[in-house]
Amino acid sequence: MRATSKSVAVGGTTAPTFRRLYFHVPKLNLKRRATHMKPWYEELFKNYGMKYDNESFTQGTRGECDFIEKEIAHNKKTKILDIGCGTGRHAIELTQRGYTVVGIDLSESQLQRAKAKAAAQNLQIVFQRHDARNLPFLHEFDLAIMLCEGAFPLMETDEMNFQILQNVAQALKPNGKLIFTTLNGLFPLFHSVKEFLNVETKVGNATYGQNTFDLMTFRDHNVTSVEDDTGKKQELQCNERYYVPSEITWLLKTLNFKTIDIFGAKLGAFSRSDKLSTADFEMLVIATN
Ligand SMILES: C[S@@+](CC[C@H](N)C(=O)[O-])C[C@H]1O[C@@H](n2cnc3c(N)ncnc32)[C@H](O)[C@@H]1O
Numbered sequence: 550m551r552a553t554s555k556s557v558a559v560g561g562t563t564a565p566t567f568r569r570l571y572f573h574v575p576k577l578n579l580k581r582r583a584t585h586m587k588p589w590y591e592e593l594f595k596n597y598g599m600k601y602d603n604e605s606f607t608q609g610t611r612g613e614c615d616f617i618e619k620e621i622a623h624n625k626k627t628k629i630l631d632i633g634c635g636t637g638r639h640a641i642e643l644t645q646r647g648y649t650v651v652g653i654d655l656s657e658s659q660l661q662r663a664k665a666k667a668a669a670q671n672l673q674i675v676f677q678r679h680d681a682r683n684l685p686f687l688h689e690f691d692l693a694i695m696l697c698e699g700a701f702p703l704m705e706t707d708e709m710n711f712q713i714l715q716n717v718a719q720a721l722k723p724n725g726k727l728i729f730t731t732l733n734g735l736f737p738l739f740h741s742v743k744e745f746l747n748v749e750t751k752v753g754n755a756t757y758g759q760n761t762f763d764l765m766t767f768r769d770h771n772v773t774s775v776e777d778d779t780g781k782k783q784e785l786q787c788n789e790r791y792y793v794p795s796e797i798t799w800l801l802k803t804l805n806f807k808t809i810d811i812f813g814a815k816l817g818a819f820s821r822s823d824k825l826s827t828a829d830f831e832m833l834v835i836a837t838n
Contacts, residue, residue, distance in 0.1 A: 589773075589787045590703045591655065596777040598636045598662030604754050606697060607638060609817020613696065614642045616819035620728060620835065621692055630690040630720055632681050632713070632729075633699020637663025637674065644672050651690075653679040655700070682712040686720035693717045695729035698831075702731050702790040710790060711800060718804040718838060726837050727806070730814045732769075733825065733832040734793035737762040742769045745830055767791045794825060797834055806836040 594601075601607065617639070621627045625647045631640040634652030636659055643650050644667070652674060654660050660676045667674045679685065681700035695701055701713045717727055736742070743760035750756055755775040762769045770788045777783065792800075794811045801809045812821055813829035825832050 594656035610638045612817030632695040684716040732791040734791035735827045739827045
């Protein structure tokens with residue numbers, strides 16, 4: 550996603566007894582540390598569904614679904630898997646347009662919001678809690694979408710991000726299609742990530758500070774300030790992986806995708822005629838297996 554966060558990594562290997570004896574760390578403190586050990590993407594999406602739907606980067610849903618429909622030639626029989634579906638904005642829009650969609654996400658609270666929105670519109674959509682690194686689907690879907698950094702590339706290691714692609718590939722039928730948007734590694738080489746992230750921020754949106762882009766890992770580290778749906782303010786230390794297009798091509802080739810096309814990804818206006826440039830914060834990837 551364009552927004553991010555994280556939890557502070559604290560060592561958890563020392564036995565509590567050892568700590569108490571030698572460092573006098575109070576038990577209470579240890580408990581608090583333990584609750585902070587979740588990865589940032591779990592902390593951020595714990596109670597953020599309503600606020601999330603107001604973020605400026607979630608306002609392009611219809612245009613994005615127009616593009617998806619074109620890519621599947623408006624074939625209503627297309628069975629779609631929405632990975633990291635969040636509050637279900639694409640799953641709901643595509644279901645309204647007559648497609649069968651299954652939405653999966655790691656966050657129970659994002660899924661609750663997705664279900665409530667679907668119910669309010671009398672839509673029957675299967676929303677399930679799964680980790681995209683370990684999906685239960687085998688050759689079931691004609692199309693997989695993973696938009697606005699749904700799961701990939703938020704994971705803390707490159708191996709975990711790759712696992713997501715592996716699982717998505719497995720979920721697709723032969724000749725299935727994958728459409729996803731992800732962070733463009735060319736962008737931070739020429740532009741400030743922090744300025745980009747904060748430029749269109751409205752009141753109530755998450756804000757980003759202390760960004761550092763690591764040229765060795767292509768990860769942007771930042772502190773994301775966010776107020777959740779209950780008004781609780783949090784500062785989360787986040788990091789997200791930016792991939793250069795040639796890496797994506799190689800990863801997908803490794804998974805036997807036959808065609809891989811990469812374009813720029815403008816909010817609400819995905820297009821095959823949008824040639825990717827260093828000015829694109831995100832890229833649009835379309836691959837067939
Ligand atoms: C930025 S949101 C994108 C949501 C949605 N695709 C959209 O376009 O609005 C990222 C979503 O990925 C989910 N997520 C993060 N890690 C995940 C994982 N390992 N498996 C499944 N979902 C994950 C988060 O809970 C969150 O809802």
